[in-house]
Amino acid sequence: ETGVTQTPRHLVMGMTNKKSLKCEQHLGHNAMYWYKQSAKKPLELMFVYSLEERVENNSVPSRFSPECPNSSHLFLHLHTLQPEDSALYLCASSGGLGGSGEQYFGPGTRLTVT
Amino acid sequence: GQNIDQPTEMTATEGAIVQINCTYQTSGFNGLFWYQQHAGEAPTFLSYNVLDGLEEKGRFSSFLSRSKGYSYLLLKELQMKDSASYLCAVLNRDDKIIFGKGTRLHILP
Numbered sequence: 001e002t003g004v005t006q007t008p009r010h011l012v013m014g015m016t017n018k019k020s021l022k023c024e025q026h027l028g029h030n031a032m033y034w035y036k037q038s039a040k041k042p043l044e045l046m047f048v049y050s051l052e053e054r055v056e057n058n059s060v061p062s063r064f065s066p067e068c069p070n071s072s073h074l075f076l077h078l079h080t081l082q083p084e085d086s087a088l089y090l091c092a093s094s095g096g097l098g099g100s101g102e103q104y105f106g107p108g109t110r111l112t113v114t
Numbered sequence: 115g116q117n118i119d120q121p122t123e124m125t126a127t128e129g130a131i132v133q134i135n136c137t138y139q140t141s142g143f144n145g146l147f148w149y150q151q152h153a154g155e156a157p158t159f160l161s162y163n164v165l166d167g168l169e170e171k172g173r174f175s176s177f178l179s180r181s182k183g184y185s186y187l188l189l190k191e192l193q194m195k196d197s198a199s200y201l202c203a204v205l206n207r208d209d210k211i212i213f214g215k216g217t218r219l220h221i222l223p
Contacts, residue, residue, distance in 0.1 A: 004156075042118070042213040043157075043201065043213035045210065045212075056210065090156055097209050102147065102162060103147075105156035105157050106156055107155065107156050108156055
C-alpha cells in the first residue's frame with residue numbers, strides 16, 4: 001500500500017464507548033498530524049508528532065488521546081465523546097515540520113457520536 | 115488572533131478562468147499552501163508559496179504578496195472535475211499550519 005491510510009473509514013459510537021482511529025503512512029515521512037474537519041468550519045489541527053514526539057497539542061479535550069508508537073503509525077484513542085465531536089478526522093504526514101513540507105492526507109474517518 | 119479569509123462559494127463556467135482570493139493575518143509567516151478537496155475526499159496539495167510572485171503549475175497558478183497578506187489561486191481552462199473546495203493554509207512563525215474555511219467552486223457546463 002502507498003500513501004496515507006486510515007481505518008476505519010466510518011465509525012458510529014455511543015458516548016460511553018472507547019474506540020481508536022488508526023493512521024499509517026508509507027511515505028517515509030517524519031511528521032504526522034491529526035485534524036478535525038467539521039461542517040462549515042476550517043480544518044482544525046489537533047496534534048502534531050515529529051519523530052514520534054508530540055510537538056503540538058492544540059488545546060484538545062482529554063477525551064482525545066493520541067499515540068505515535070513509531071514514525072509510520074499514529075493512533076487517536078477516543079473515550080466518553082460528545083455528539084459535537086462528530087466530524088471527519090483526517091490524518092496527514094509530511095517529510096518534516098514546516099518549510100515546504102507539503103502534507104499528504106489520508107482519506108479520513110467519518111465519526112458519528114450518538 | 116490568527117485569521118484566514120476566503121470566499122465561501124464561487125461559480126464559474128467550463129473553459130473559463132477563475133481567481134480564488136485568500137487574505138491572512140497570522141503571527142509571522144513561513145509559507146502559504148493551497149489544497150484541493152473534492153466532496154467526501156481528503157485534501158490534496160496544489161501549491162506552496164513562500165516568496166512574492168506567481169508560481170505556475172499547468173492550469174493552476176498561485177500568487178503571493180507577503181506585504182499585503184494576500185494570495186490567490188488562478189485556475190485556467192476550467193473543467194468539470196475542478197468542482198471542489200479550495201483551501202488556503204498559512205504556516206505561521208511557529209510552523210503551525212492554519213487553514214481557511216475553504217472556497218467551494220461550482221463549475222457550470
